[in-house]
Amino acid sequence: MAIGRRELLGLAGGAAVGGALSPVPWKLLDDSAIWTQNWSWTPTPVRGPVTEKFGLCTLCAAGCGVKARCGSAGVFGVAPAAEHATGGGALCPVVYGAHQLPYHPRRLRTAIVNGHAVETKEAIAEVARRLEAAGAKAAILDERPGRIVSALYDRIARAKGGTVVTLAQVEDRSLRTMEDLAGMGPGTLGYDFEHAALILSVGAPLLDSWGSTGRMSRLWSRRVETGKPVFVHAGSHWSRTAQLADRALILRPGSEAALVAALAGKLAIEPAAEITGLSPASLSDLALRLREQAPALVVGGGEAASSGLPEATERMIAALNVAIGALGRAGGIVMRRPLTGAPQPPQYLDRVPDHSLDLLVHEASSAGIVAPEALLRRKLAAKGTLVRLSAFLPEAFGPNDVLIPSTTFLEGAEDARGARDAAVETWSYSDGLSSVPASALPPAEFAAQLAEALQVKVESYEELRKARAAAIVAAKRGHVYRHAGGERAEATDLEKFEAAMAEGAVWVDEPVEPGPLRAKIDAVDWSAGRPEQPSLIAVASSPRGSLSVLPAVPLASKLDRETRLYAVPGEVRMNPRTARELNLRPGDSVLVSTPFGETRGRVRCDAAAIPGQLELGACGDGSQLVLEAMGAAEPGAGPTQAAQIRRS
Amino acid sequence: MRVLIAFLLGLAGSLAFGWWGFPQLLYQREPQPLQYNHKIHIEKGSMECSSCHEVAADGQFAGIPRTASCGACHAEPLGKTEAEKILVTSYVAPERELDWKVYSRQPMNVRFSHAVHVNKAAMKCEECHGGRGSATAAEPFYRNRVTGESRNVWGPRMIRVGLKPGEGMKMSDCESCHEQKGVSAGCLGCHR
Numbered sequence: 001m002a003i004g005r006r007e008l009l010g011l012a013g014g015a016a017v018g019g020a021l022s023p024v025p026w027k028l029l030d031d032s033a034i035w036t037q038n039w040s041w042t043p044t045p046v047r048g049p050v051t052e053k054f055g056l057c058t059l060c061a062a063g064c065g066v067k068a069r070c071g072s073a074g075v076f077g078v079a080p081a082a083e084h085a086t087g088g089g090a091l092c093p094v095v096y097g098a099h100q101l102p103y104h105p106r107r108l109r110t111a112i113v114n115g116h117a118v119e120t121k122e123a124i125a126e127v128a129r130r131l132e133a134a135g136a137k138a139a140i141l142d143e144r145p146g147r148i149v150s151a152l153y154d155r156i157a158r159a160k161g162g163t164v165v166t167l168a169q170v171e172d173r174s175l176r177t178m179e180d181l182a183g184m185g186p187g188t189l190g191y192d193f194e195h196a197a198l199i200l201s202v203g204a205p206l207l208d209s210w211g212s213t214g215r216m217s218r219l220w221s222r223r224v225e226t227g228k229p230v231f232v233h234a235g236s237h238w239s240r241t242a243q244l245a246d247r248a249l250i251l252r253p254g255s256e257a258a259l260v261a262a263l264a265g266k267l268a269i270e271p272a273a274e275i276t277g278l279s280p281a282s283l284s285d286l287a288l289r290l291r292e293q294a295p296a297l298v299v300g301g302g303e304a305a306s307s308g309l310p311e312a313t314e315r316m317i318a319a320l321n322v323a324i325g326a327l328g329r330a331g332g333i334v335m336r337r338p339l340t341g342a343p344q345p346p347q348y349l350d351r352v353p354d355h356s357l358d359l360l361v362h363e364a365s366s367a368g369i370v371a372p373e374a375l376l377r378r379k380l381a382a383k384g385t386l387v388r389l390s391a392f393l394p395e396a397f398g399p400n401d402v403l404i405p406s407t408t409f410l411e412g413a414e415d416a417r418g419a420r421d422a423a424v425e426t427w428s429y430s431d432g433l434s435s436v437p438a439s440a441l442p443p444a445e446f447a448a449q450l451a452e453a454l455q456v457k458v459e460s461y462e463e464l465r466k467a468r469a470a471a472i473v474a475a476k477r478g479h480v481y482r483h484a485g486g487e488r489a490e491a492t493d494l495e496k497f498e499a500a501m502a503e504g505a506v507w508v509d510e511p512v513e514p515g516p517l518r519a520k521i522d523a524v525d526w527s528a529g530r531p532e533q534p535s536l537i538a539v540a541s542s543p544r545g546s547l548s549v550l551p552a553v554p555l556a557s558k559l560d561r562e563t564r565l566y567a568v569p570g571e572v573r574m575n576p577r578t579a580r581e582l583n584l585r586p587g588d589s590v591l592v593s594t595p596f597g598e599t600r601g602r603v604r605c606d607a608a609a610i611p612g613q614l615e616l617g618a619c620g621d622g623s624q625l626v627l628e629a630m631g632a633a634e635p636g637a638g639p640t641q642a643a644q645i646r647r648s
Numbered sequence: 649m650r651v652l653i654a655f656l657l658g659l660a661g662s663l664a665f666g667w668w669g670f671p672q673l674l675y676q677r678e679p680q681p682l683q684y685n686h687k688i689h690i691e692k693g694s695m696e697c698s699s700c701h702e703v704a705a706d707g708q709f710a711g712i713p714r715t716a717s718c719g720a721c722h723a724e725p726l727g728k729t730e731a732e733k734i735l736v737t738s739y740v741a742p743e744r745e746l747d748w749k750v751y752s753r754q755p756m757n758v759r760f761s762h763a764v765h766v767n768k769a770a771m772k773c774e775e776c777h778g779g780r781g782s783a784t785a786a787e788p789f790y791r792n793r794v795t796g797e798s799r800n801v802w803g804p805r806m807i808r809v810g811l812k813p814g815e816g817m818k819m820s821d822c823e824s825c826h827e828q829k830g831v832s833a834g835c836l837g838c839h840r
Contacts, residue, residue, distance in 0.1 A: 003654075010651040014658025021659075022666020023806040027674070031794035037755050038796060044756050050708055 048072035054504030055410050056430040061144040062212040063416020074434045075099040085481035085506035086418050088214020098409040106393045109439045112403040127387050128453035134358035138162035141362040143369045146342045146417030148464045152447035154343035159456040164346035171421040174300040177314040181519040186345040190423040195331035196229040198296040203639045208240035211419040236640045237539045238610040252277040253640045254531030260316040263287045266526035295331030302639035305540030305618045310636030319521035328517035335512045339425040341468035354378050361387040365406040365443045373624045374633035405440045412442035428506040478509040534642030540618035540630045541567040567617035572601040575611040591648040594641035597629040675790035675799050681746050683731045684786045697773045707763035715739050749789035751800040778814020
C-alpha cells in the first residue's frame with residue numbers, strides 16, 4: 001500500500017488529536033511550572049527541627065536579650081526576649097536583620113598586613129611585634145569595656161606599658177563630665193530615669209537610639225499611663241526625639257550654652273531668648289519647671305553621629321544638674337557600684353593627645369558602635385599602625401594597617417556589661433548561637449593568641465568568666481533575672497548562678513542608696529557666645545546600630561528605604577521649600593560641605609524635614625564621610641554643622 | 649478510507665504513548681533505604697503515628713523520625729529480618745541518618761502545618777496519607793524526573809479523577825477539602 005501525502009497528514013492529525021487527549025501536554029505544563037520553583041541554585045534552608053534559643057545582642061554595649069529561631073544551618077530569625085532585664089522586650093530595628101550579617105559579601109575572611117593577605121597567626125605575630133616596639137605608645141581600643149575580654153586587654157596592655165582606651169558614646173558624654181567634676185572614676189554614675197518627673201534633653205536623642213531601646217520604650221509607655229516622666233527636648237534641629245517629646249524647643253544651632261546658662265540663672269532671660277531664638281516666656285517657664293517638677297534631670301550629649309556638645313556646655317549642664325539637686329538624688333544622676341571583677345574602666349580615646357600613638361588596636365568585633373575613622377587616625381603618629389579586629393572589610397584602610405577577621409552577631413562566646421547610662425550595673429553572657437567561621441577569631445581567642453605571642457601570662461576566657469561569677473556570688477549582692485517568666489533569684493549559689501546565666505539570665509546589681517554627692521562647679525564658665533546663624537545646617541540621620549556597622553544589614557537598609565524614617569546612605573533629605581530655594585530637584589546629585597569635610601548624595605524632598613535643614617544618611621557605605629563632615633572626630637563640634645550645598 | 653485509517657493509527661499511537669509510555673518515561677523508580685513495616689509497629693509495637701511522627705507542643709512537626717529515635721528500641725536487632733539487620737548495623741550503630749524518599753514532600757514554596765490540621769481540625773493521618781500507616785512494606789517511590797517530587801503528590805493514575813482519600817496532594821486536593829469544610833486559608837496560608 002502506497003503512502004501518500006494525504007495519509008501522512010492523516011497520521012499527523014490523528015497523532016495531534018491523540019496528543020491533546022493524552023496527559024502529555026497538560027502534565028508537562030504542570031510539572032514545568034513546579035520545576036521553575038525548584039531551581040537547584042535557589043537558596044533553601046536546611047530541613048530540620050527548629051529550636052528557640054536565647055542570645056545576646058552585641059551590636060552595642062547594652063547587651064539586650066535576643067530570642068533566636070535556629071535551624072540546622074544557624075540562626076534564621078531574631079526577636080526580642082520579652083522579659084529581659086536590660087533589653088526590656090525591645091530591640092533596635094537593625095537587630096531584626098542582624099542574623100544576616102555573617103553572610104554579608106563584605107565579610108572579612110583573611111588577615112591582611114600592609115595590604116597583603118596573610119595567615120592569621122602571622123598577622124597576630126606582626127601585631128605582637130609592633131605592640132612590643134610601641135611600648136607605652138600602644139593602646140587597645142575596647143568599644144565595650146567591662147567584658148571578660150576587657151580584663152585580657154587590660155593585662156596585655158599593662159604588661160607592655162600600653163593603655164586601654166574606649167570611645168565616648170553619646171550616653172557617656174554628660175556623665176563623664178559630671179564624673180570629672182565630682183572627682184569620680186569613669187562609669188561610676190548613671191541616670192535614674194525611672195524615678196524622674198521631668199527629663200530635659202539638650203540635644204540628646206533620648207527617644208531614638210539611646211541606651212537600651214527597651215528601657216526607653218518602657219519609660220515612654222509608663223509616661224502615657226502615669227504622666228511621668230515629662231520629656232522636654234531642646235535641640236538645634238527637628239530630630240525624632242523632638243517629634244516624640246512632650247515639648248520640643250528648637251534652638252538656633254550652637255546656642256545650647258545660652259539656654260543652659262539661662263536655665264541656671266547665670267544669663268538673663270531676655271538675651272538668652274535672643275541668642276537661642278526661643279520666646280522669653282518659654283525659657284522662664286522651663287526654668288521654673290526644672291525647679292518645681294522635682295526630681296528633674298538634664299541630659300546632654302548631642303547626636304550619636306557627632307562629637308557632641310562642646311565640653312564647656314557639658315560642664316554647664318553638669319552644674320545645672322547640681323543646681324537643681326539632680327546629683328545623687330533618686331530620679332537624677334545616681335552613683336552605681338563598679339562591676340564586680342571588672343578591670344579599671346579605660347580612659348577615653350578623644351582625650352588621648354593627637355598623634356601620640358604608634359599602635360592602636362581597635363577591637364570592633366561585633367559592635368555597631370560609632371567609631372569615626374578620622375578620630376582613630378588622628379591619634380596615630382605619622383607611620384602609626386591601626387590594627388582592626390573586625391568581621392567586615394572597612395571602607396578604607398591605610399598602608400600600615402593590619403586587619404584580622406573576627407566574629408559578628410551571635411557568633412562565639414560574648415558577655416555584656418549593660419548600657420552605660422543605666423542606674424545599676426548588669427552582666428550577662430552567651431556562648432553564641434551560630435558557629436564561628438574557621439577564618440574568624442572571637443575577641444577572647446584574639447586576646448589569648450596575642451598574649452601568647454607577647455609571652456604575657458593570662459587566664460583563659462572561661463577561667464576569668466568563672467572567677468567573675470564567683471566574685472559576684474561571693475559579694476552577695478544583686479539578683480539574677482531570668483527572662484523566661486521574669487523570675488528573680490538571689491545570686492547566692494555559684495552552680496545555680498552559672499546555670500541560670502547559661503540560659504540567658506541577667507545579673508542585676510543592687511542600686512546604691514541615693515545620697516548627696518559633691519561636684520566642683522565653682523570653676524564652670526557660664527559665658528555663652530552668640531553663634532553665627534547659618535542659612536543651612538546639616539545633621540546626620542541614622543538609627544543606632546546601623547551607624548557604623550559598615551555593611552548595612554539588608555533587612556534594615558530595606559526598612560530604612562521603604563519606611564523613609566531615616567535618610568538612607570547617599571541621600572540628602574530636605575524640605576521641598578529648601579530645595580526650591582536652593583534651585584534643586586529630587587534626584588539631583590549634590591556635594592554638601594561643612595567646615596569639617598564634604599560628602600556627596602542625591603536630593604530627596606520630604607515635607608517632614610524642616611526647612612533649612614539637610615539630613616545626611618549616615619549608615620552603611622559612605623557613613624565615615626558623613627561622620628567626618630559632621631565633625632564627629634572634632635571635640636565639641638556640636639550636633640549640627642553649618643552647611644553649603646551645590647550640584648556635583 | 650486510507651486517510652481515516654492513518655488518522656486512527658496516529659490517534660491510537662499518540663494515545664498509547666501518552667497514557668502508557670509517557671508515565672514510564674516521566675517517573676523513575678527509586679528504592680527506599682529500608683523495607684519499613686508500618687503495620688508491625690502499630691500492631692506488635694502498640695504504637696501510633698504520633699509515636700514517631702510527633703507534633704510537638706509548640707506546633708512543630710517532627711516529620712520523618714531521626715535514626716536516634718529508632719535506636720531507642722532498635723539498639724539491638726528485634727528480629728531476624730534483613731531489614732532489621734540493615735537498620736541496626738548500617739544506621740543505628742554508626743548513628744547514620746536514613747535517606748528516606750518522602751512520598752508527600754511538597755515544593756519549597758508550600759508550607760503546611762500539621763499542628764493546625766491534626767490538633768485543631770482533628771483530621772486523621774489517613775485522610776491525606778491514605779493507608780500507608782498499615783502497609784507491611786514501603787511502597788515503591790517514583791520520582792518525577794521534571795519536578796523531583798514523588799508520584800504520590802499527583803496521584804496513582806495519570807488522570808486525576810476518582811481519587812480516594814490519601815491519593816494525591818496537589819493544590820486542588822487541598823482546595824477541595826478546604827471547600828468541603830468551609831475553611832479559607834488564603835494564598836499566604838499555604839504559600840510563602
